[in-house]
Amino acid sequence: MNNRQIDQLIDDFLIKTARGKVNPRVQQVTVRLLGDLFKAIEDLDLQPNEIWKGLEYLADTGIAHEMGLLAAGLGLERFIDIRADEADARAGLQGGTPRTIEGPLYVAGAPVCQGVARLDDGSEDGKAEVLMMQGTVRDEHGKPLPGAQVEVWHANSLGNYSFFDKSQPAFNLRRTLIADAEGCYQFRSTMPCGYGCPPEGPVQQLLNQLGRHGRRPAHVHFFVSAPGYRMLTTQINIDGDEYLWDDFAFASRDGLVPAVKKISDAQQLKTHGLSKPFSSIDFDFTLYQERSTLPGSEVERQRARA
Template sequence: MTHTEIDSLVKSWIIDSATRPANPRVQQVVLRLVSDLCKAIEDLDIQASEFWKGLEYLSAAGARNELGLLTPGLGLERFIDIRADEAEAKAGLAGGTPRTIEGPLYVAGAPESKGFARLDDGSESDKAEVLFMQGTVYGADGKPLPNTKVEVWHANLLGNYSFFDQTQSSFNLRRSIITDENGRYQFRSIMPMGYGCPPDGTTQQLLDLLGRHGRRPAHIHFFVTADGHRKLTTQINIDGDEYLWDDFAFASREGLVPAVTRISAPDQISAKDLNAPFASIDFDFHLYADTAKAPSAEVERNRAAA
């Protein structure tokens, strides 16, 4: 069939067959997606067995709760970010901290504190490098932003996240920090490790067929939210990681790889109430002002809550 014939046929299925009031936006999106899929089936000569195997794969990915992992692995979540960057640039917004993907592992309800928080529960202290990370949140006017919520979460030394990994304590390596009167935040944690997709999972199964690895560099996630400003969704990568610029989720970006400083001076170690050297990262966040000229930076999606 020609593409014109396919468009006409799919319109008869999706639009012309409606006998009750419909949602125009849903009609528009479904019409386009089904039309494009039918064209791909025609152009690539996709056979019936291939089609049904594809549906079986998506069902299996859903059953394993891996669609949220497959989405960044195929670049789709990065593409959504690219479009958001373009919308903000068109609205005249520039110079803020780069956004990057949220991923599927946020959990709402993390304990909240003012200015400082310790993220880890101490269960990996004998194996982990202590990390202190600190900085200032700046508003659109370039001034520090007190009372900004900085939500932070990251993986443990095995690359696992609390809540999804039931062996960890509740909200381990997850906190919400409210910036102090100077717009400052700081937390103590452990240096996270990079990790890969579950080797027996559906995401890695497809990546294998595509000749790709499923590894992520070590990273730390953030939501940064302040009144009158656009919510920032981002993450920083740990400099020196083998997969720093080879992230299967395409989340690595310039401006999100801060320097890691190793502190070994006895007075600084003592000041942190430690007895061994530690790592330190300085990182400031720069937010954009709210504007009606760009789509909302608040993404509506189902998220875990504990």
């Protein structure tokens, strides 16, 4: 069957059979994707067993709640960001904090703190290195943004995220910080660890077939927003991690690998009430003002809520 015949078949299946009110956008997308799928089946001579195994794989991935991992691991989520970067460039936006993927492990409703917060519940005291992170939220002209919202979440020292890891309190290592009058935020936490896809899960099974690992470097996620400004979805990666530039989710980017300072000064330890050296990261966020010519910056997708 050639492409013209397939196009006619899709028209017969999806256009001519319409009897009720049609959503033009849904119809347009379905026609295109199904047509491309049919052409791939023809070009690759996919056999019925292969087609049904593919459908079963997608069903299994959904049951395992790994569709978010699949989107990250195949580069789909990074591709979405690339397109958004291109739209920013066409609009003349430059100099803001780079965006990168959200990933599948955000949980809505984290406790709100004013300016300063401790993210961890203390259960890893003496086991995990303390991390202090601080900075300022600014606009594209360098002006601080008082009251900006900084949502932060990351894994513990075992690479596990609260809510999904039921051994942790639901909002451990998750907070929403409101920047102070100078646009500053600060938090104390523990140094995160990288993680990998569940080894027996469907995403890792596919990655194995593709000869790829499923590891991520240690990182900290952020949503940063302020009224009248475009929401920023980003993360910083911990410098020195083995997988820093070999992230299975393709999320590592220049500008998102800040220096990690090792603090052992006695006075600073005393100030923070610590007896052991800790790590410190300085990182400022730069937000763009809203532009009516650009699509909305907040992505609508299903997210967990504790």
